[in-house]
Amino acid sequence: MPSILQRAKAALTARDNGALNRERATVDLDAKLLQQVRPYSLASAKKLGNLKRLAASTTERSIEGDFVECGTYKGGSAAVLGSALTPGRHLWLYDSFEGMPEVKEIDGADAGEWVGRLRASDDDVREILTLVGLSPSQYTIRKGWFDHTFLQQLPERVAVLHCDADWHASVTVVLETFYPRVAEGGVVVLDDFGWWEGCREAFYDFCARHGEKPLLERVDCDQAYWIKGKTNNRTGQD
Numbered sequence: 001m002p003s004i005l006q007r008a009k010a011a012l013t014a015r016d017n018g019a020l021n022r023e024r025a026t027v028d029l030d031a032k033l034l035q036q037v038r039p040y041s042l043a044s045a046k047k048l049g050n051l052k053r054l055a056a057s058t059t060e061r062s063i064e065g066d067f068v069e070c071g072t073y074k075g076g077s078a079a080v081l082g083s084a085l086t087p088g089r090h091l092w093l094y095d096s097f098e099g100m101p102e103v104k105e106i107d108g109a110d111a112g113e114w115v116g117r118l119r120a121s122d123d124d125v126r127e128i129l130t131l132v133g134l135s136p137s138q139y140t141i142r143k144g145w146f147d148h149t150f151l152q153q154l155p156e157r158v159a160v161l162h163c164d165a166d167w168h169a170s171v172t173v174v175l176e177t178f179y180p181r182v183a184e185g186g187v188v189v190l191d192d193f194g195w196w197e198g199c200r201e202a203f204y205d206f207c208a209r210h211g212e213k214p215l216l217e218r219v220d221c222d223q224a225y226w227i228k229g230k231t232n233n234r235t236g237q238d
């Protein structure tokens, strides 16, 4: 039977390991990849590095499924996901490429300024995916509003869902459509949790509707992520 002192020491060690592990969440993206994707992404190096780490972790943990990104813009974060693709996985990319859609009050006071901004082209996306070494057979670009493109054939199983769609309505339809397809142990990344009020509200509304209580982790000022089905950090791993 361990003494109180031994148990306290073990608890402290576990806590320190957890802290070390959270440090690891900020691993740098490979310098060449970062240089390549920088002109094609709005996301910080820290968030892109974490996205890559999480995508790679699904392979290390043998989680089945494809990688999905909703909100692709010029394709920078998509290319980071693509750089972690392994044989058998496919990359699905969804965007209207027509700029940010209309907002509602729930999206917050500053959101309206962004309506119509962030126009891009699916050619930008193809360009950066080619640059990082992907072939067209490895990815599908679904161009159009989510309400329409989500009605087309969807990936059966999802290992990584990267939701970078900012507004309440967009984040809601992404979670409602893809969350049931995320495998146990798969990762959901919300890019805008700490930035746009509508994204945060959409997350909490979704959780309330479905009785979900995700173990939410944070990186940088805005990214949030969780691993489906994970209930604690006692193993010090994610």
Ligand SMILES: C[S@@+](CC[C@H](N)C(=O)[O-])C[C@H]1O[C@@H](n2cnc3c(N)ncnc32)[C@H](O)[C@@H]1O
Residues within 6 Å of the ligand: 040, 041, 042, 043, 070, 071, 072, 073, 074, 075, 076, 077, 078, 094, 095, 096, 097, 098, 099, 100, 101, 118, 120, 144, 145, 146, 147, 164, 165, 166, 167, 169, 170
């Ligand atoms: C912040 S940008 C994505 C940034 C990108 N992931 C990067 O690496 O920089 C958000 C994108 O979401 C797209 N978007 C938002 N709501 C959408 C909707 N309902 N349907 C289609 N695209 C949408 C916009 O067109 C925009 O390109």
